[in-house]
Amino acid sequence: xxxxxxxxxxxxxxxxxxxxxxxxxxxxxxxxxxxxxxxxxxxxxxxxxxxxxxxxxxxxxxxxxxxxxxxxxxxxxxxxxxxxxxxxxxxxxxxxxxxxxxxxxxxxxxxxxxxxxxxxxxxxxxxxxxxxxxxxxxxxxxxxxxxxxxxxxxxxxxxxxxxxxxxxxxxxxxxxxxxxxxxxxxxxxxxxxxxxxxxxxxxxxxxxxxxxxxxxxxxxxxxxxxxxxxxxxxxxxxxxxxxxxxxxxxxxxxxxxxxxxxxxxxxxxxxxxxxxxxxxxxxxxxxxxxxxxxxxxxxxxxx
Ligand code: SF4
Numbered sequence: 339x340x341x342x343x344x345x346x347x348x349x350x351x352x353x354x355x356x357x358x359x360x361x362x363x364x365x366x367x368x369x370x371x372x373x374x375x376x377x378x379x380x381x382x383x384x385x386x387x388x389x390x391x392x393x394x395x396x397x398x399x400x401x402x403x404x405x406x407x408x409x410x411x412x413x414x415x416x417x418x419x420x421x422x423x424x425x426x427x428x429x430x431x432x433x434x435x436x437x438x439x440x441x442x443x444x445x446x447x448x449x450x451x452x453x454x455x456x457x458x459x460x461x462x463x464x465x466x467x468x469x470x471x472x473x474x475x476x477x478x479x480x481x482x483x484x485x486x487x488x489x490x491x492x493x494x495x496x497x498x499x500x501x502x503x504x505x506x507x508x509x510x511x512x513x514x515x516x517x518x519x520x521x522x523x524x525x526x527x528x529x530x531x532x533x534x535x536x537x538x539x540x541x542x543x544x545x546x547x548x549x550x551x552x553x554x555x556x557x558x559x560x561x562x563x564x565x566x567x568x569x570x571x572x573x574x575x576x577x578x579x580x581x582x583x584x585x586x587x588x589x590x591x592x593x594x595x596x597x598x599x600x601x602x603x604x605x606x607x608x609x610x611x612x613x614x615x616x617x618x619x620x621x622x623x624x625x626x627x628x629x630x631x632x633x634x635x636x637x638x639x640x641x
Pocket of ligand 1: 394418419420421422505506508598600
């Protein structure tokens with residue numbers, strides 16, 4: 339399947355972008371593996387005719403928003419996101435109307451229709467930088483992840499009004515499940531994603547985006563790490579840092595934690611997408627143009 343995928347990639351003049359939560363075989367076949375921020379830059383920069391986006395729907399939409407002349411494919415339309423779904427564009431419009439004059443900061447994990455209503459986008463890798471770029475006398479509405487929003491409040495000392503959304507994957511990590519793993523590996527450093535619950539974040543040595551996890555584990559003198567995020571991240575960590583040990587964050591019922599939406603993508607449906615040039619991301623042009631403005635503001639702040 340990998341040979342077939344790479345042959346089709348050449349024939350279609352395609353680039354394969356894969357999120358850190360994709361399965362190992364897809365990551366290995368991809369041209370670039372990264373977090374939402376890195377993938378957005380790669381999507382904007384590519385000269386390929388086709389972008390096969392091995393991630394979830396809002397990520398492929400972002401690629402189309404920043405590089406509309408490309409054909410953007412997603413392996414399956416079933417690769418959605420419960421967090422993005424929690425923030426409906428109409429409900430956001432109502433929320434904004436209740437808070438006139440505010441600045442709306444949206445985590446990139448939202449639909450194009452939601453992005454189109456915001457002032458600036460952020461990722462978990464740059465959320466603190468984005469919020470710090472807004473004058474301190476401005477009130478901020480932050481959507482859709484309240485755990486990331488709370489973490490940004492802790493980092494910036496600013497009060498944000500938070501949309502009540504969560505990533506159902508990251509809130510499954512509990513203090514009890516992490517305490518058991520930590521007891522089994524007392525010398526390991528705990529690295530947690532900011533979408534985790536505050537109690538879990540408080541137990542971490544480092545809280546950061548998936549891309550920064552790699553940098554942290556690389557520069558740390560520690561030899562073992564407990565990785566409290568979606569377990570696809572371990573493939574990249576083990577591949578790039580083979581001399582270190584990584585343990586997946588457990589839930590109360592399982593020794594690791596997968597996002598079922600991310601895992602809808604397979605080598606088979608990646609091949610089918612390039613064969614059929616579908617499913618393709620199509621966006622209304624007015625939404626795309628409005629959604630581009632807050633993404634470009636974020637990109638202007640750098641990586
Ligand atoms: S891990 Fe959470 S935020 Fe990421 S795609 Fe899955 S449900 Fe959405």
